[in-house]
Amino acid sequence: MRNQARARSTGVILLASLVVIVSVSFPGDEVDGQGSRPAIRFDRGGSALGIPFTWVGQMIGLDVRVNDTLDARMIFDTGFGMQGALLLDPALGERLGLAFARTINLGGGGTAGAREAGVAAGANLALHGVSLPDQTLLVAKNRAPFADWPVDGIIGAALMESVVEIDYERRVLNLRDRRSYRPREGAVEFPLVFSHGIPVIDAEVEIDKGMRVPVKLLVDTGVPDVPLLLFEFSDHRIRPPGPTYTLVAEGMGGDMKARLGRIGSLKLGPFLLRDTVAGFVDRESFGTAVVLGQNGMLGHDSLERFHVAFDYQGSRLWLKPNGTYDRRYDVDMTGLTLSAQRDGTYKVIDVGAGTPAAGQGLRKGDLLVAVDGKDLRGVEFPEVRRLLRREGARVSLTIRRGTERLERSLVLKRLV
Secondary structure: OOOOOEEEEEEOOOOOOOOEEEEEEOOOOOOOOOOOOOOOEEOOOOEEEEEEOEEEOOEEEEEEEEOOOEEEEEEEOOOOOOOEEEEOOHHHHHHHOOOOOEEEEEEOOOOOOOEEEEEEEEEEEEEOOEEEEEEEEEEEOOOHHHOOOOOOEEEOHHHOOOEEEEEOOOOEEEEEOHHHOOOOOOOEEEEOEEEOOEEEEEEEEEOOOOOEEEEEEEEOOOOOOOOEEEEHHHOOOOOOOOOOEEEEEEEOOEEEEEEEEEEEEEEEOOEEEEEEEEEEEOHHHHOOOOOOOOOEEEOHHHHOOEEEEEEOOOOEEEEEEOOOOOOOOOOOOOOEEEEEOOOOOEEEEEEOOOOHHHHOOOOOOOEEEEEOOEEOOOOOHHHHHHHOOOOOOEEEEEEEEOOEEEEEEEEOOOOO
């Protein structure tokens, strides 16, 4: 690689969790998903099946071993378009004894500016049943922006030498040899193109009644909770419908503002997802993030309604509805933007104006430690989400504010 590097990235924390989309490319590298890739090695045969994942916030968390030395919990993010992984703590790089060839800017959504990371080559990564030799490691130069995030890093395209199946219902990943792969009966195939290593799919949204807009969406398992993000600046027809709910969230590059609204539908080939919640992001909030002609991001809360299979080498994706396909789209009904913390609590990132939480005096920086007396430590985010999405229910929230422990009671209300 040359001495100069370019980094393309976008990132946002929305509603209750960590979102990071990072695509890194270097001059001379392929950026269409078809370039030279390190080999993937299976411990047995041509597959690694049943790789367990846990929920980290509302994202997929994998246990990854780095250089046979470091055990790290990493987010699996299809928006991370480089071969390798990102470590969020410079101390981890020191533990590994890494030698950095250069420093790059990660960029990212938000208004605070870019984050820096060191680049080291030749790392070995391993998961249950599979190893990934000769990978690139990015290591954040400053831990502070990520200090409370309950993960050590992010991994994405490094797994995509094989076909990657996500079975949300069984909570496992399957990695399979693409040469012998057969999709599930009834699965629908979609062509993919790649933007700096990130897959892009064609779709259609109906924003206002009768106004259907074709869109190109980055397919991103790193966008949680909000099923769809749309870029207002990409097309004059993409505007939030009323009523909307504005939230301020954290991005890789600082605060980001999004307006949530309910659109008529999201159409993916033959699949019509009605009454969908979408977040609308303007150019200012995107900060140093870069998009190349896309109109938005297809998020985790849409993808998890399907059995999903990615074949990056064949530039295709398969979707087959699972048992949650018809679940209603909803968002938090308290008005809180929450971020999962290392200690198992949930930090309040923002409190929406005029919401039930605002009416009870909750503040940015509060820690949510219990709901209806249920301690949230050890409770995965999908369950927390369920507790806070029961329209009309009265809930008791236990809050830690500095040394104080507060109890607040509020009635949940649908905000969009």
